[in-house]
Amino acid sequence: MCNCGKNEYTPVPSKLQDIIKHTAQEWTFRFTYVGDVKPGQFFQISIPKVGECPISVSGIGPDYVDLTLRAVGKVTDYLFENFKAGDSLFLRGPYGNGFDVHEFEGGELIIVVGGTAVSPVRGVVQYLCETESAKDVHMIAGFKDPGEIMFKADLKDWAEKIDLTLTVDGAPEGYGGKVGLVTKYIPDIPIRDISKCKAIVVGPPPMIRFSMIELVKRGLSEDNVWISDSRRMSCGIGKCGHCRINDKYVCIDGPVFKFSEHKTLID
Amino acid sequence: MGFVYKTEEFNKVLEALESKYRIFAPVLKIGEGRFRDTDVIRYDYISRIEDAELDERSDFSFKEILIPLSETMFYFTEDEIKEADYDARPVIVLMRSCDIHAVKRLDQMYTGNGPANDWFYERLRDRVKFALIGCGKACPNSFCVDMGTNRTNEYAFSIDMADGKVYCDVRDDELKPAFESTGAKADVSPRFVTEAEFRVERPEEVPVELFKDKMWDEYTKRCVNCGRCNFVCPTCTCFTIQDIFYTDNGRVGERRRVNASCMVDGYTDVAGGLVMRKTNGERMRFKVLHKVYDFRKRFGYDMCVGCGRCDTVCPEYISFANCINKLNARVKEVSANV
Numbered sequence: 001m002c003n004c005g006k007n008e009y010t011p012v013p014s015k016l017q018d019i020i021k022h023t024a025q026e027w028t029f030r031f032t033y034v035g036d037v038k039p040g041q042f043f044q045i046s047i048p049k050v051g052e053c054p055i056s057v058s059g060i061g062p063d064y065v066d067l068t069l070r071a072v073g074k075v076t077d078y079l080f081e082n083f084k085a086g087d088s089l090f091l092r093g094p095y096g097n098g099f100d101v102h103e104f105e106g107g108e109l110i111i112v113v114g115g116t117a118v119s120p121v122r123g124v125v126q127y128l129c130e131t132e133s134a135k136d137v138h139m140i141a142g143f144k145d146p147g148e149i150m151f152k153a154d155l156k157d158w159a160e161k162i163d164l165t166l167t168v169d170g171a172p173e174g175y176g177g178k179v180g181l182v183t184k185y186i187p188d189i190p191i192r193d194i195s196k197c198k199a200i201v202v203g204p205p206p207m208i209r210f211s212m213i214e215l216v217k218r219g220l221s222e223d224n225v226w227i228s229d230s231r232r233m234s235c236g237i238g239k240c241g242h243c244r245i246n247d248k249y250v251c252i253d254g255p256v257f258k259f260s261e262h263k264t265l266i267d
Numbered sequence: 268m269g270f271v272y273k274t275e276e277f278n279k280v281l282e283a284l285e286s287k288y289r290i291f292a293p294v295l296k297i298g299e300g301r302f303r304d305t306d307v308i309r310y311d312y313i314s315r316i317e318d319a320e321l322d323e324r325s326d327f328s329f330k331e332i333l334i335p336l337s338e339t340m341f342y343f344t345e346d347e348i349k350e351a352d353y354d355a356r357p358v359i360v361l362m363r364s365c366d367i368h369a370v371k372r373l374d375q376m377y378t379g380n381g382p383a384n385d386w387f388y389e390r391l392r393d394r395v396k397f398a399l400i401g402c403g404k405a406c407p408n409s410f411c412v413d414m415g416t417n418r419t420n421e422y423a424f425s426i427d428m429a430d431g432k433v434y435c436d437v438r439d440d441e442l443k444p445a446f447e448s449t450g451a452k453a454d455v456s457p458r459f460v461t462e463a464e465f466r467v468e469r470p471e472e473v474p475v476e477l478f479k480d481k482m483w484d485e486y487t488k489r490c491v492n493c494g495r496c497n498f499v500c501p502t503c504t505c506f507t508i509q510d511i512f513y514t515d516n517g518r519v520g521e522r523r524r525v526n527a528s529c530m531v532d533g534y535t536d537v538a539g540g541l542v543m544r545k546t547n548g549e550r551m552r553f554k555v556l557h558k559v560y561d562f563r564k565r566f567g568y569d570m571c572v573g574c575g576r577c578d579t580v581c582p583e584y585i586s587f588a589n590c591i592n593k594l595n596a597r598v599k600e601v602s603a604n605v
Contacts, residue, residue, distance in 0.1 A: 005384060005386070005389075006383075006386070007350065007386035007387075008383040008384075008385075008386065009340055009341075009386060009387070010341075010348070010350070011341075011348060047510075048341070048343040048348060048510065048520065048522065049343050049510050049511070049512040049517070049520035050510055051508070051509070051510045052508060052510075053538065070538075070539075072538045072539045073538035073539075076538070090348075230537070231535075231537060231543070232535075232536065232537045232538060234506065234507050234508040234524070234527075235385075235506075235508070237381050237382075237383040237385075238376075238380040238381030238383075239376060239377055239380065239381075239385050239388075239504070239506075240505060240506050240507065240508070240524075240527070241376075241504060241505030241506070241527065241529070242505065242507070242527070242534065242535070244557070244561075246478075246556075246561050246564070247561040247562070247564040247565040249380070249381070251381075252380070252381035252382070264475050266475065266478040266479065267535070267543040267544055267549075267553075
């Protein structure tokens with residue numbers, strides 16, 4: 001018989017503790033999980049006979065992880081339609097490098113996120129909110145329209161601790177909040193020393209591209225920017241090949257990359 | 268330790284080996300080719316050496332013994348998840364030098380990339396030994412010599428057939444008894460080719476501009492993204508995991524992994540509809556640079572072994588060797604202009 005070690009592909013049962021509905025299409029599923037995990041890492045949600053999908057960790061608790069997902073595929077649609085709190089399903093992970101929260105402590109930090117991309121950085125913001133660095137965190141969170149705003153309770157809480165700009169791409173008349181793309185607000189962020197300032201930029205590729213143009217205009221070094229990438233990987237452990245870009249595998253070398261490195265990776 | 272056998276004597280050796288091992292070898296399948304009245308060389312189990320095709324390279328590689336085209340990983344029955352069984356009987360695979368080098372690439376991907384090893388690969392790999400088929404002549408479209416894969420000493424035993432006799436060099440002590448019972452001792456060293464059909468020159472470095480270069484447009488025009496090059500390649504390892512349920516009982520199903528091709532539609536689709544590489548030229552660039560550059564950057568040696576199967580199988584007559592040489596020339600051109 002084979003003396004092979006642990007079978008990493010084996011899905012592990014996990015009880016669904018809660019479902020938090022942000023919008024009709026975007027819900028947070030709270031899965032029972034005890035073990036090491038970092039913000040920015042991801043799990044494979046595994047539904048036997050349906051399939052698996054990689055989802056980044058949006059929250060970490062003593063006996064759970066939150067996975068926030070949008071119903072846009074076979075597995076996610078099935079999850080939305082068939083599960084409720086108390087049900088049991090399967091997970092495997094965590095995979096990937098994740099964010100090192102200590103990296104962002106003790107200096108100025110700009111965070112630019114769009115839509116569901118709040119998920120991978122939520123743990124970083126939560127951590128920094130409890131430190132002295134909170135006052136130096138400048139976050140711009142953009143959503144498509146007021147109805148698409150997610151993590152409302154968090155945003156309210158963070159607004160009291162960090163410099164938060166909440167904006168929507170477009171809104172019906174009479175909307176009281178900020179309107180405009182995230183890039184509109186980058187020039188106004190008050191930064192004392194841009195040469196030492198760090199940034200986290202996570203969102204759809206065009207949002208990252210145009211945010212970087214604005215950030216670099218301000219004098220930010222590309223070496224000080226972290227992004228989080230995603231692909232539809234089958235394995236999550238550097239075997240299936242789907243997430244390879246040049247000599248890097250998003251699942252094991254990422255999903256968090258320094259921008260200066262990531263910009264040399266061409267799909 | 269070397270031996271020389273008459274064919275019948277060597278079949279006795281195979282018979283002795285078969286008490287423990289099954290012998291997996293390239294076999295000429297007459298009339299089973301893709302088109303009417305054409306043949307194909309595929310791997311199959313043999314008991315007599317005459318059944319093995321030792322002169323021509325196989326159309327498909329040995330790799331299905333380690334990474335089956337479709338492999339069931341788990342069975343799902345109601346609430347139970349069960350790892351699929353596998354055939355644990357030991358196997359000796361007869362293969363050429365280039366393919367033995369390819370095994371190193373498969374091992375690298377499945378047991379040397381990232382913190383976790385591939386459990387399903389390991390359990391199949393554990394039961395396999397490799398025997399070398401000596402190369403009396405270069406295969407069509409091969410460029411193994413320039414890829415450095417024309418020689419190897421990583422074999423349990425070697426087989427060279429010449430003038431009706433079988434010559435073996437046995438390196439695996441465990442197998443020696445089967446070889447010693449018959450035949451005659453002799454000095455034997457397996458044949459290797461020193462000139463392949465094609466010469467290739469690989470670029471040391473590929474500047475990032477080359478990724479978007481117009482040289483790849485040619486393949487957008489020529490390639491029909493059938494993916495045959497990936498499926499015959501002894502070093503392609505990509506797979507997609509798929510779940511199914513049985514239609515007459517939805518409570519029962521399985522999870523499989525199926526060989527995937529980076530040339531075929533769907534490989535880079537992500538949820539929400541984004542496709543990372545749409546044109547066949549981009550896909551060709553992704554594949555070619557992996558084989559002769561990106562893999563080396565990560566692991567220190569090139570992935571391609573120069574067997575030439577992808578050239579032979581391509582319905583559009585795209586030559587991988589030519590492409591490597593075109594890439595090399597283009598890198599020189601671009602670097603000179605900087």
